[in-house]
Amino acid sequence: MTNHVLVDFGEVISHVQSPAAMRTMAELLGVPARAFTERYWGSRASYDRGLAAYDYWQLVAGRPVRGEELLLLRRLDVEGWTRLNFETIAVLREARRRGAQLTLLSNAPSDLAVEVRASSVLAEIFTLMVFSAELRLAKPDGEIFDTALALAESTPQDTLFVDDRWENIRAAGARGIRTHRFTTAQELQAVLAGIHFGDRQPRPWWTRRRAARSVSAPG
Secondary structure, three states: OOEEEEOOOOOHHHHHHHHHHHHHHHHHHOOHHHHHHHHHHOOOHHHOOOHHHHHHHHHHHHOOOOOHHHHHHHHHHHHHHHHHHHHHHHHHHHHHHHHEEEEEEOOOOOHHHHHHHHOOHOOOOEEEEEEEHHHHOOOHHHHHHHHHHHHHHOOOEEEEEEEEEHHHHHHHHHOEEEEEEOHHHHHHHHHHHHHOOOOOOOHHHHHHHHHHHHOOOOO
């Protein structure tokens, strides 16, 4: 029986990074838009795995970035990723009402993780939030799925994983987890409507947060 839904953040719960924010960040650094986009995404996997903001933005800019300029870039980046998809949120809220245990599993740098954790909207839905930068692991690494399930006290057989990227869907499937590749909130609603969630009650959120913080990061 599926009781646990493991959900991606970017382009599922939030909209894709704002094109306006991308243009503004490129202009701030004085980097041509195409080069900025290539560097932004080319170094993103390391940032998601815990690379410091200073080091990431230096790679993107091709020069040191400090002080107010660095703070502004970090703020613009987070704001661009936190435009929530309220259609998806409504679907997940209904699943929680019907008894689903919901865990957020996001490839996210530390700045974004802090902002998402502080969201009262998301705190109402998710029992647990797991972020790549905190674990020094990222999807599609198989170990991050094992860690998320252990923290949620769930099993692959009890879990549905929702993500928009095929490489992450394949990695979860290889772990024996049922998957749904996200395209629209309406399709997700149809999938979740077909699941009878059981009565399993998760641990209180405060014990889960302590457990998440206690996971040692690999060297």
